[in-house]
Amino acid sequence: MSTNQLSITRIGVCIRACLSPAFSRQLSLVIALLASSHLVVANAQVELLNTHDLVEKGTNNYQVAGNDPYWVFKPKASELPAQFLKLNITTSKGNRPAELFFKQRGNVFDPWYRLSFNAPGNGDVAIRIPDTVQIEVGQTLRLDINRCGSCDIKFSTASLSQTSDGAAEVEITRLFNGIQAVDDSGKLITLDDWQLNDVAGLLSGFTITNNDPYLVSPDLNVGTQNLAAVYFKVSVPKNANVNNDYQLFYATEKHAFIEPATSLIRLENDSAPYVELLFPLDFLSREIPADSLLQKVRLDLPLIEGKWSLDEAKLLSFAQLEHYQNSAPRQLVQYKRQRSSGLALIKKSLMNVFSDLGFVFSYLLLLIAIAFGFIRAFKK
Amino acid sequence: MSTNLKIGYNERLVKLINYIKILPKPLNSRQFFLAAVGIAVLLRVALMPFFGHVDLYSEARRVFYALENGYYFDHSYRFVVFYIEMFFAAISTLFIDVTPGLFHIADPTQSTSNLVDYGFFLNDPNIYRHLFFFKLPYLLFDLATAAVIWNFIDKPEHKKIALLIWLFNPVTLFATYVFGRFEVISLFFLALTALQLKYDRVFLASLFFAMALQCREINLMFAPFFLIALIDFKDHYLRNLVLVSASALLIALLYYLPDWLIGLSGGELGLFVDPNATHGSDAFNKLLSLGYYWFYPIVIGLSALAIYQWEIGQRSRAERFVVCASVALFIYFGFNVHSVHYAAWIVLFPIMTIQFGKKVVLPFIAFSGIWIILWLLKTDSGVFTLFLAAPLSTDFIGMGHFPSYFQQNFASDKLSLYQTIQIVRSLFLVVMGFFAYRILRRSSNEY
Numbered sequence: 001m002s003t004n005q006l007s008i009t010r011i012g013v014c015i016r017a018c019l020s021p022a023f024s025r026q027l028s029l030v031i032a033l034l035a036s037s038h039l040v041v042a043n044a045q046v047e048l049l050n051t052h053d054l055v056e057k058g059t060n061n062y063q064v065a066g067n068d069p070y071w072v073f074k075p076k077a078s079e080l081p082a083q084f085l086k087l088n089i090t091t092s093k094g095n096r097p098a099e100l101f102f103k104q105r106g107n108v109f110d111p112w113y114r115l116s117f118n119a120p121g122n123g124d125v126a127i128r129i130p131d132t133v134q135i136e137v138g139q140t141l142r143l144d145i146n147r148c149g150s151c152d153i154k155f156s157t158a159s160l161s162q163t164s165d166g167a168a169e170v171e172i173t174r175l176f177n178g179i180q181a182v183d184d185s186g187k188l189i190t191l192d193d194w195q196l197n198d199v200a201g202l203l204s205g206f207t208i209t210n211n212d213p214y215l216v217s218p219d220l221n222v223g224t225q226n227l228a229a230v231y232f233k234v235s236v237p238k239n240a241n242v243n244n245d246y247q248l249f250y251a252t253e254k255h256a257f258i259e260p261a262t263s264l265i266r267l268e269n270d271s272a273p274y275v276e277l278l279f280p281l282d283f284l285s286r287e288i289p290a291d292s293l294l295q296k297v298r299l300d301l302p303l304i305e306g307k308w309s310l311d312e313a314k315l316l317s318f319a320q321l322e323h324y325q326n327s328a329p330r331q332l333v334q335y336k337r338q339r340s341s342g343l344a345l346i347k348k349s350l351m352n353v354f355s356d357l358g359f360v361f362s363y364l365l366l367l368i369a370i371a372f373g374f375i376r377a378f379k380k
Numbered sequence: 381m382s383t384n385l386k387i388g389y390n391e392r393l394v395k396l397i398n399y400i401k402i403l404p405k406p407l408n409s410r411q412f413f414l415a416a417v418g419i420a421v422l423l424r425v426a427l428m429p430f431f432g433h434v435d436l437y438s439e440a441r442r443v444f445y446a447l448e449n450g451y452y453f454d455h456s457y458r459f460v461v462f463y464i465e466m467f468f469a470a471i472s473t474l475f476i477d478v479t480p481g482l483f484h485i486a487d488p489t490q491s492t493s494n495l496v497d498y499g500f501f502l503n504d505p506n507i508y509r510h511l512f513f514f515k516l517p518y519l520l521f522d523l524a525t526a527a528v529i530w531n532f533i534d535k536p537e538h539k540k541i542a543l544l545i546w547l548f549n550p551v552t553l554f555a556t557y558v559f560g561r562f563e564v565i566s567l568f569f570l571a572l573t574a575l576q577l578k579y580d581r582v583f584l585a586s587l588f589f590a591m592a593l594q595c596r597e598i599n600l601m602f603a604p605f606f607l608i609a610l611i612d613f614k615d616h617y618l619r620n621l622v623l624v625s626a627s628a629l630l631i632a633l634l635y636y637l638p639d640w641l642i643g644l645s646g647g648e649l650g651l652f653v654d655p656n657a658t659h660g661s662d663a664f665n666k667l668l669s670l671g672y673y674w675f676y677p678i679v680i681g682l683s684a685l686a687i688y689q690w691e692i693g694q695r696s697r698a699e700r701f702v703v704c705a706s707v708a709l710f711i712y713f714g715f716n717v718h719s720v721h722y723a724a725w726i727v728l729f730p731i732m733t734i735q736f737g738k739k740v741v742l743p744f745i746a747f748s749g750i751w752i753i754l755w756l757l758k759t760d761s762g763v764f765t766l767f768l769a770a771p772l773s774t775d776f777i778g779m780g781h782f783p784s785y786f787q788q789n790f791a792s793d794k795l796s797l798y799q800t801i802q803i804v805r806s807l808f809l810v811v812m813g814f815f816a817y818r819i820l821r822r823s824s825n826e827y
Contacts, residue, residue: 243481245496266481266500332481334499349430352508359429359509367425374418378411 046158047074049140060156070144075158077137082160084126085135086167091121091145092152100127101142102135103178109142111253112293116174119145124157126164132177135160179223179293182315189230189297189313193218199301203310214249214300215310222294224252224284228321230297231314231328232277237306241269247300248279252291257298263335274311276328280335282318409536413543417526420547424522427557428515429508433721436560437501438493440514442652443469444483445491453647459638460594461565464517472513476506491652511560518556522564525728528571532578532698533735541741542734546727550748555724563724566595570705573606574732578698582610586627590634598725601712602705603631604686609701613693681711688820695736702732706819710812717805720755730819737823743815750811754804756782757797 053066062069075085089098096119103113115133119125129135137160145153191203194217198210230248246265249257263279277299284291294315301308316324353360407415443465446452452466482504485491493501501507526546533539546552555563569592576585589606592599610627611620689704706729713726726747730740759782783797791797 242484242486264496264499268481332479332500333503334496335503352505355505356509359506359512363425363429363508363512367422370418370421370425374414374421378414378418 046076046156049073054153057152060154062153062155064145064148064150064153068144069148069153070142071155072140072142073158074138074140075135075160077160080137080160080162082129082135082137082162084128084161084164084167084169086124086126086157086159086161086165087119087143088124088155088157089119089121089143089145090123090154091119091148093148094121095119096121096148096151097146097173099144099146101144102133102139104140104142112176112179114176115172117170117172120168120170124165124167126167126169127172128164128169130172130175130177133175174219176221176293180221181223182226182317184226184317184319186317186320187222187315189217189220189315191310191313194310199308205307205309207307208301208303208305211303212300213303214298216298217296217313220294220296220315222315224281224290224292224294226317227284227294227315228280228282228318229316229324230279230281231312231316231324232279232299232310233274233312234277234299234301235274235307235309235311236272237304237308238271239269239304239306241302241304243268244275244302244304246275246277246302248277249298249300250281250284251295251297252284253293253295254291257296263333266332266334267329270329278316278324278328278331278333280333282321283335409539412540413530416540416543416547417523420526421519421523423548424519424553424557427553428519429512431558432511432514432560434493434495434498436511436514437498438491439465439562440469440510441483441485441493441497442488442491444478445485445488446651447473448478448483451651453642453645454651458595458597460569460591461562461596464521464565465562468513468517472516476509476513479504488652489650489654515557515560518560518562518564521568522552522556525564525568525571528568528575529728529731532571532575532732535735538734538737542731545731545741545744549727549744551723551751552727555721559721561721561724563596563721566592566599567724567728569595570599570602571728571732574698574702574729577609577701578696578735580697582623582627583630585610586630587634590631593631593635594638596725598722601682601708602701604682605689605704605708606701608686608689609697609704611693612697677715678711681714682708685711699733699736702729703736703738703819705729706733707816710816710819714809714812717754717758717808720759723751726815730815733819738819739823740815740818743811743818746811746814750804750808754801754808757786757801757804759783 048071050072051062051070052072053064053069054062054071055065057063085100097116098119099114099116101109101111101114103110115127115130117125117127135141141158143155143158194203194215196203196206196215198208198213199206199215200209201207203215230250232246234246236244243266246267248263248265250261250263251257252261255261263281265277265279267275267277281294284294297313299310443462446454446462447466447469482500501510504510526543529542529546530539533542552564555561569588572588573585573592576582576588585606589599589603593603607624607628610624612623685704685707688707689700692700692703695703709726709729713723717723730738730744734740786800787797791800
């Protein structure tokens with residue numbers, strides 16, 4: 001049976017049901033049939049537009065049948081202006097991570113406009129809508145429930161209201177509200193809200209207390225298209241080490257802090273009271289495929305006793321990079337090598353080669369001298 | 381046998397080269413040598429700054445560490461190579477900045493670089509300069525070996541073939557200028573040994589052979605064949621006994637004397653030796669990098685080869701040495717492929733057998749091809765794919781890690797990567813057999 005024939009049959013079913021005296025009893029059956037064909041559904045509490053990787057097992061009851069289960073829907077409004085989005089979600093596995101996508105471009109939901117939360121999985125939850133986010137009546141949203149295997153989920157209401165009305169208010173664990181690029185003058189990273197590990201004190205003055213000291217920035221969530229580097233100015237206690245290694249971890253939309261996504265700076269100990277660290281991150285936007293969003297950075301410190309402080313942290317643009325490279329002391333940097341091929345490889349190789357002009361000049365001269373020397377000897 | 385066959389394809393190939401239409405007239409020997417070496421030097425210099433394995437950096441770190449700290453007599457490991465490298469490193473400090481952060485070794489017994497330190501090296505703005513100077517001694521010894529080969533071989537057409545194989549075979553180019561290892565220094569001393577044998581200079585031959593032993597431990601494999609080659613079967617046995625004993629004594633003395641002298645002067649011989657490394661019972665494994673399973677066929681093969689060498693006692697010393705050293709390598713590599721750059725050891729002696737009319741061009745082509753295929757499949761991250769061209773790109777060939785690429789695109793249930801490697805290894809053994817056949821069979825000179 002073709003799709004058109006199927007639709008005509010279903011419309012016929014609807015007409016017959018409407019004419020039937022048992023119209024009201026049949027209504028829920030009709031809605032269920034239509035929902036399974038991804039047409040607009042108007043149930044009492046949520047206007048459901050689409051589902052993905054879900055099999056409807058009964059009214060508002062679904063079973064996960066794939067890796068990417070979600071509902072596309074329009075919330076109802078009970079009271080306006082709305083401060084909360086209330087959802088009724090129950091999963092057979094209880095608490096599950098969930099994401100709400102709130103901006104659509106064509107038929108696709110933009111991943112840079114979404115909020116994450118943990119759905120308690122046992123009924124009503126209320127999400128406080130952040131001031132910077134706009135969710136309106138009739139706006140199309142997408143709800144994803146993650147890591148639920150093939151569990152059963154009941155999703156029955158989605159409405160906007162002024163209060164939480166006794167529903168459990170859930171914490172938004174991550175908010176993407178569009179990507180903000182680093183502008184040419186760079187972007188200061190606030191020194192508030194950093195997480196400190198194995199150190200005692202504040203960023204303005206701390207000591208290392210154990211073997212894994214590091215500082216984690218607050219959420220940055222900046223686009224990488226104009227991001228060239230991250231810069232730190234750190235006051236360091238006096239020490240007798242020959243070299244000190246500083247390590248940067250960077251989390252992007254693809255990964256959290258992981259060992260392969262790190263850079264290292266090795267500084268010779270020159271007894272200066274502070275160090276300037278310039279970690280290149282230009283490869284994030286240049287790599288194929290690129291990382292588009294820098295979420296957080298983490299600075300791991302060498303084990304040195306005494307008083308430390310983080311004095312400045314800044315994201316640098318490409319326009320600023322050269323200035324900072326010239327002003328900061330020379331440092332050995334180890335960072336992820338770029339995978340490139342074709343023209344990009346040639347361009348990058350030439351850039352690397354021309355970073356040592358003295359050598360390049362002598363090298364070319366040597367090649368020419370060898371060629372001429374042999375040609376002259378050959379002709380004799 | 382027809383005249384045509386007697387001329388052999390070596391000669392025909394040289395004629396072909398000489399009559400290439402772009403040249404107005406055939407090249408004489410001198411012109412041929414200059415043209416070949418000139419092109420070879422340009423090719424080598426073009427490769428030198430852009431490639432390198434982490435082993436090259438580790439070796440350079442050791443050398444600069446010894447140089448900076450004045451530990452000139454605290455290191456007995458391959459001391460001939462080490463002093464040559466140290467000499468060139470001392471000169472190169474005029475041109476390169478030996479940044480302590482880059483060349484610092486916190487613990488010399490752990491001197492092999494980890495990937496963190498190698499990462500610092502790769503990102504250094506002067507990396508091309510460094511790579512060029514690290515390989516400079518290799519270039520000079522490589523060209524010196526070419527000169528020795530040129531002098532070892534008498535017939536002009538044979539000289540040309542031998543020179544072309546040495547200068548342009550992919551194995552030597554890769555091992556020396558892409559991977560960046562010092563095999564050519566060891567090969568130079570072995571070539572010099574053969575040259576001295578050609579002129580029956582036994583003392584000098586023993587001296588250079590002892591020096592070759594101080595470059596690479598594997599050269600110990602050639603020692604029995606070197607000593608048997610010294611025997612002159614027309615001479616009195618007592619005279620031969622004295623000669624061989626004196627030579628063996630000289631080699632042993634030169635092998636142990638530096639250790640003894642350095643120890644006597646209070647030096648620390650194990651500067652770069654990891655005290656926790658396992659030695660002792662595994663000594664054979666360490667020495668020849670063999671598992672015991674592979675050890676027996678090699679011992680049997682080498683023993684048979686020694687008997688063969690005795691049987692061909694009427695031939696010249698040089699011929700017996702280079703023929704048997706070649707075949708010893710075929711036996712060794714037939715059962716053990718080892719590491720990618722070690723195949724460079726195979727190249728020298730077969731080239732030198734051209735002097736004795738051996739036809740080795742086709743085996744060389746087969747060997748080069750099978751070696752490339754084997755190491756594309758058997759490679760780790762450090763060989764053909766990721767790290768060698770890391771100064772340029774971590775994915776120079778655009779296929780990522782080639783074995784993974786093979787798994788994804790070619791391998792099936794019926795032919796896995798592992799099975800393919802075993803097949804290619806078997807073919808490698810076949811090529812070694814082909815090589816051995818061409819060298820052991822009677823040459824056109826002997827018909």
